[in-house]
Amino acid sequence: MELEAAQQFAQMGKFIGAGLACIGLGGAGIGVGHIAGNFLSGALRNPSAAPGQMANLFVGIAFAEALGIFSFLVALLLMFAV
Amino acid sequence: MATGTEEHGSEAGGLAIHPMDQFIVKPLFGDGPVEWYTVTNVTLWMFIAVLVLIGLFVLATRHRGIIPSRLQSVAELFYGFIHNMVEDVTGHEGARFFPYVMTLFMFIFLANILGLIPMSFTTTSHVAVTAVLALMVFMTVTLVGFFRKGIGFLSMFWVSSAPLALRPVLALIELISYFVRPLSHSIRLGGNLMAGHAVIKVFAGFAGAMGVASVVPIVAIAGIYGLELLVAAVQAYVFTILTCVYLRDAVGEAHH
Amino acid sequence: MATEPIVEEIAGTCVNEHGGAIGMPQLCVDWMPNQIFWLLVTLVVMFFILKTIALPRIGAVLAERKGTISNDLAAAEELKLKAVAAEKAFNDALATARVEAAKIVAAAKADIQKDLDKATAKADAEIGARAAESEKKISEIRAGAMEAVETVARDTAREIVAALGGQADAKAVTSAVTTRMKG
Numbered sequence: 001m002e003l004e005a006a007q008q009f010a011q012m013g014k015f016i017g018a019g020l021a022c023i024g025l026g027g028a029g030i031g032v033g034h035i036a037g038n039f040l041s042g043a044l045r046n047p048s049a050a051p052g053q054m055a056n057l058f059v060g061i062a063f064a065e066a067l068g069i070f071s072f073l074v075a076l077l078l079m080f081a082v
Numbered sequence: 083m084a085t086g087t088e089e090h091g092s093e094a095g096g097l098a099i100h101p102m103d104q105f106i107v108k109p110l111f112g113d114g115p116v117e118w119y120t121v122t123n124v125t126l127w128m129f130i131a132v133l134v135l136i137g138l139f140v141l142a143t144r145h146r147g148i149i150p151s152r153l154q155s156v157a158e159l160f161y162g163f164i165h166n167m168v169e170d171v172t173g174h175e176g177a178r179f180f181p182y183v184m185t186l187f188m189f190i191f192l193a194n195i196l197g198l199i200p201m202s203f204t205t206t207s208h209v210a211v212t213a214v215l216a217l218m219v220f221m222t223v224t225l226v227g228f229f230r231k232g233i234g235f236l237s238m239f240w241v242s243s244a245p246l247a248l249r250p251v252l253a254l255i256e257l258i259s260y261f262v263r264p265l266s267h268s269i270r271l272g273g274n275l276m277a278g279h280a281v282i283k284v285f286a287g288f289a290g291a292m293g294v295a296s297v298v299p300i301v302a303i304a305g306i307y308g309l310e311l312l313v314a315a316v317q318a319y320v321f322t323i324l325t326c327v328y329l330r331d332a333v334g335e336a337h338h
Numbered sequence: 339m340a341t342e343p344i345v346e347e348i349a350g351t352c353v354n355e356h357g358g359a360i361g362m363p364q365l366c367v368d369w370m371p372n373q374i375f376w377l378l379v380t381l382v383v384m385f386f387i388l389k390t391i392a393l394p395r396i397g398a399v400l401a402e403r404k405g406t407i408s409n410d411l412a413a414a415e416e417l418k419l420k421a422v423a424a425e426k427a428f429n430d431a432l433a434t435a436r437v438e439a440a441k442i443v444a445a446a447k448a449d450i451q452k453d454l455d456k457a458t459a460k461a462d463a464e465i466g467a468r469a470a471e472s473e474k475k476i477s478e479i480r481a482g483a484m485e486a487v488e489t490v491a492r493d494t495a496r497e498i499v500a501a502l503g504g505q506a507d508a509k510a511v512t513s514a515v516t517t518r519m520k521g
Contacts, residue, residue, distance in 0.1 A: 100358050100359065102359040102361075102363055103357075103359050103363075105359065105362075105363035105364060106352075106359050106363050107363065107369040107373065116368055116369050116372050117371075117372065118372050118375045119372075119375065122369075124369075124372060124373050124376050124377075125376045128376050128377065128379075129380075131380065131384075132380055132383055132387075135387060135388075135392075136387060139387065139396070143392065143395050146398070146399050146402075147399070148399070148402060148406055150399075157392070157396060158400060161393065161397070180393070181385065181388055181389040182385070184388055184393065185381060185384050185388055185389075189380065189381060205377070207364070208364050208369075208373055209365070210364070210369070210370040210373045210374055211374075214377055214378070215377075272364065276364065
């Protein structure tokens with residue numbers, strides 16, 4: 001009986017932890033939006049230079065997004081693997 | 083580990099959504115254990131990717147038309163896209179790696195797109211697959227770098243433009259970030275794909291449980307599906323361009 | 339990966355008896371050799387398809403197309419030059435023809451003027467001659483008329499003198515008539 005209570009407590013911790021880990025996704029969202037917004041404002045100032053910077057835009061977005069994916073991964077690991 | 087041996091579904095709290103079931107590797111024939119040589123759904127979908135590749139790049143271009151057919155111009159589009167990327171990012175020296183980069187891109191792109199077919203299996207959503215891809219890139223970069231530049235390849239970590247006192251610290255950071263590369267490289271691809279498919283599956287579970295109101299999650303699935311198509315293409319692009327960026331360290335002149 | 343030791347505990351039990359996944363299928367070590375093996379097979383196959391067949395072929399097609407396009411462009415440039423030259427020749431010919439035509443027109447004009455002048459002179463001369471002739475005739479007629487008047491007057495005067503019973507002296511009558519006629 002006590003063991004079951006402990007297990008349920010551990011389960012609760014997992015779910016709370018997974019939810020907390022998902023906060024990181026918001027940070028990734030902010031980062032990606034920041035990159036895209038700054039790219040757009042720069043592109044509107046100098047539209048002729050914009051196409052040449054597309055690769056940098058995507059690389060930057062990928063880097064920012066990867067960190068969000070890491071926190072999502074932590075959430076998934078807590079939910080399904082721990 | 084508490085749920086490890088329990089019946090499936092207990093962790094979903096009543097609502098029976100199993101977003102991870104779509105990633106299960108199954109043998110195609112029979113029910114035996116999955117040995118390394120077993121023909122599984124991984125094999126099937128990789129084989130389909132190879133077939134699509136042959137159709138697109140061998141059958142569609144067999145006429146070698148000066149005026150291309152529709153499929154031939156698609157193949158030429160991919161060729162030009164990756165060729166320009168390799169030349170622009172890696173420089174002229176890196177153009178030798180074009181077939182290698184093209185293979186990576188076409189495999190990831192086809193696997194991502196084929197994985198979006200309903201009931202299909204997404205090979206690139208498995209960390210084992212993406213980790214092998216990323217480790218191949220990592221080892222290629224390291225070996226080619228040492229082969230071409232010798233011990234000078236290590237100057238990549240020694241930021242000569244920084245103040246002397248800071249350089250060891252920066253070297254440590256650069257070294258760590260160098261070894262984290264394959265991890266982030268693989269997790270980015272696999273995680274994106276897995277997240278997208280899991281989210282679609284979760285919404286599909288909602289649709290099954292909501293009766294008439296399930297129109298809402300179905301519309302949401304349609305939207306997410308469009309986003310996933312974008313993600314599939316963008317992640318293939320990002321993986322490839324990062325490969326090119328890493329290759330530039332190995333073959334190009336110093337980037338600092 | 340950091341979680342592998344944990345996953346190893348459930349190795350062999352990645353799927354429960356209902357066919358559902360236990361934990362994350364991505365971390366199931368049982369399946370990894372299979373995935374890696376087939377991935378390597380796929381990559382090798384794809385690499386050889388691309389490297390030996392597809393990429394050289396597409397590269398050749400693109401190069402050929404580039405060559406064809408640049409050839410066509412060169413041909414078009416040549417044709418354009420030819421067209422420009424032809425236009426220039428045409429314009430030159432046109433200008434020459436204009437000059438020639440102007441010359442011919444001038445010559446024709448001069449000829450016509452000459453003929454016209456000649457004809458005018460001839461006509462003038464004729465008119466002059468005719469006028470002189472007419473003048474002469476008129477003066478002859480006038481002289482004839484004067485003479486006739488004198489004769490008539492002399493005869494009339496002699497008759498009148500005879501009728502009055504006088505002896506008409508011819509000389510005297512004549513001189514008288516002439517004097518009167520003049521007066």
